[in-house]
Amino acid sequence: MAFDHRRADDGIGGGALSRVVDWLTSGPRPQPEAILSRLVLHSQTKRGTLVLAIASTLLMVSTTAVSTGATWAYSWLALEVVLGVARYLAVVRQERLESRGQLESVKLVVLLTLVWTVTFGLGCGLCVLSGDLMLTLLAGMVIAGLSGGISSRNAGTPRLAILMIAILATPLASTMLLSPYPEMAVLALLVPIFGVAISLILMENYQVLLHLFMSEEENRRLANADPLTGLPNRIMQCKAFDEQLRKAALAIDGSQRRFSVFCLDLDGFKAANDRYGHAAGDAILVAVAHRLRDSIRSSDMVFRVGGDEFVILLPGLDTDQATSIAERIVAVISHPFDVDQQQPLRIGVSVGIAGYPRDGRTTDELLRSADLAMYEAKRRGKGMFVICRPSLNAPNLVPSLNGDPAAADPSRAHADDQLHFNL
Structure with missing residues (x-):
C-alpha cells in the first residue's frame, strides 16, 4: 500500500x-x-x-x-x-x-x-x-x-x-x-x-x-479505523484491495502477481458475549486483534469488517504458502483469553482462504471465495482453515484437516474428502 x-x-x-x-x-x-x-x-x-x-x-x-x-x-x-x-x-x-x-x-x-x-x-x-x-x-x-x-x-x-x-x-x-x-x-x-x-x-x-x-x-x-480494536476498517480494506489488484496487474515478477485473502469468523464469540457481557466481548475482540497482528508478516494487512469478522490480505503468497500463517492464527486464537472472569475464556476461529488470480480477479470475487471457504470450515467443525480450490468445472473447497496443509492439497487428499461447490 x-x-x-x-x-x-x-x-x-x-x-x-x-x-x-x-x-x-x-x-x-x-x-x-x-x-x-x-x-x-x-x-x-x-x-x-x-x-x-x-x-x-x-x-x-x-x-x-x-x-x-x-x-x-x-x-x-x-x-x-x-x-x-x-x-x-x-x-x-x-x-x-x-x-x-x-x-x-x-x-x-x-x-x-x-x-x-x-x-x-x-x-x-x-x-x-x-x-x-x-x-x-x-x-x-x-x-x-x-x-x-x-x-x-x-x-x-x-x-x-x-x-x-x-x-x-x-x-x-x-x-x-x-x-x-x-x-x-x-x-x-x-x-x-x-x-x-x-x-x-x-x-x-x-x-x-x-x-x-x-x-x-x-x-x-x-x-478508516475500527474504534475498538484500532484495526483498519472496511473502507481501508477496499482501498488496500484496489491497490493490491493494481500492483498485481502491473507486476512483472511472478511473486508480485499473486496474493492470498483470509476471511475469519470467531467461533463461540457470540455465546461468550451473551453470557459474560459486552465488556468481556470487547476485551476479547481487542485481544484477538493483537494476536492477529502478531501472527502475520509486517507486509500483511488485517481488517475488522464486522462484529467478530476479520479479513487479512497477504501480498506475495499463494494459498499453499499462506497455510502456515493460517495454522498459526487458528492456534493462537484457540489459546484462553484472560478478560477478568473467574476463569479464562476460550473461543476459536474459522478461516477461509482464497488466492488471486485463481479464485477471483476482483475484490468481490476474492472475498466471496474466501467467505464460502470460511463457512465450509464452520460446517466441518470450526477451529480450522479451508482453502478454496478450483476443479475442472467449478471451484471446490478442500478443507485442511486438523490444520494439516497436506490434507488440503487435492494431490494428497482422498477423493471423498474433496467437497465441490458451485460459486
Whole structure:
C-alpha cells in the first residue's frame, strides 16, 4: 500500500549532508511520518510561488547588472538563471513523484534552495557595498518581500525557513554598517529586529498548519479505523484491495502477481458475549486483534469488517504458502483469553482462504471465495482453515484437516474428502 509518503534515495547521497537536510525539514518536536511528509511537501512543492519569486529576483539581478555593468553582477545574473531553472525542474519532478507518494527529490530541492539563498544574500550585500543608493534600497525591499513570503510558503519547515531568513538578512545588515550613507546604520539595526518578528510569525503559521494537518490525519484515521480494536476498517480494506489488484496487474515478477485473502469468523464469540457481557466481548475482540497482528508478516494487512469478522490480505503468497500463517492464527486464537472472569475464556476461529488470480480477479470475487471457504470450515467443525480450490468445472473447497496443509492439497487428499461447490 502506498498511502503514506516515503523518503527514498534523492540523488544527493547519505551522510552528514543528508542528516542536516533531514533536521532542517523537521519541526521542533518529532511528528509522525505522514504529518512530516505533508509539512515538507506543503513547503517545497509550490510551483506558482516559486515562479513569481524567481521572476522578481531575476528582475532585480538584471537591474543590478545593467546598472553597474560589473563582472560580479553579470556572474550573479548567470548563476541566478541556472539556479532558477534547476530549482524549478526539481520542484516539477517532486510534484510528479508526490502523486506516487514519494519524497525522492525533496532533499535536492532543499539543497538547491540553500545554495540560492547564500548566493542571493551575498549578491544583495554587494549591492549595498556598490554605494548605489537605488540598488541598496532595492536589495532591502526584495529581501523584506522574500522574508515575508518565506514565513508563509515555508511555514511547514520552520528550521529551514528561519535559516533562509538569517542567510538573506545577515549580508544585508553587515554591509549596511559599512555603507557610505550613515543612515544605513539605523536600517542595519532594524534588520535583525524584523527578522525576529518574521520568525515569530513563521512559528505561529507553523503551529496553525501543524494543527490543521494533525486534525485532518486524526479525522482520516477515525474514518478508516475500527474504534475498538484500532484495526483498519472496511473502507481501508477496499482501498488496500484496489491497490493490491493494481500492483498485481502491473507486476512483472511472478511473486508480485499473486496474493492470498483470509476471511475469519470467531467461533463461540457470540455465546461468550451473551453470557459474560459486552465488556468481556470487547476485551476479547481487542485481544484477538493483537494476536492477529502478531501472527502475520509486517507486509500483511488485517481488517475488522464486522462484529467478530476479520479479513487479512497477504501480498506475495499463494494459498499453499499462506497455510502456515493460517495454522498459526487458528492456534493462537484457540489459546484462553484472560478478560477478568473467574476463569479464562476460550473461543476459536474459522478461516477461509482464497488466492488471486485463481479464485477471483476482483475484490468481490476474492472475498466471496474466501467467505464460502470460511463457512465450509464452520460446517466441518470450526477451529480450522479451508482453502478454496478450483476443479475442472467449478471451484471446490478442500478443507485442511486438523490444520494439516497436506490434507488440503487435492494431490494428497482422498477423493471423498474433496467437497465441490458451485460459486
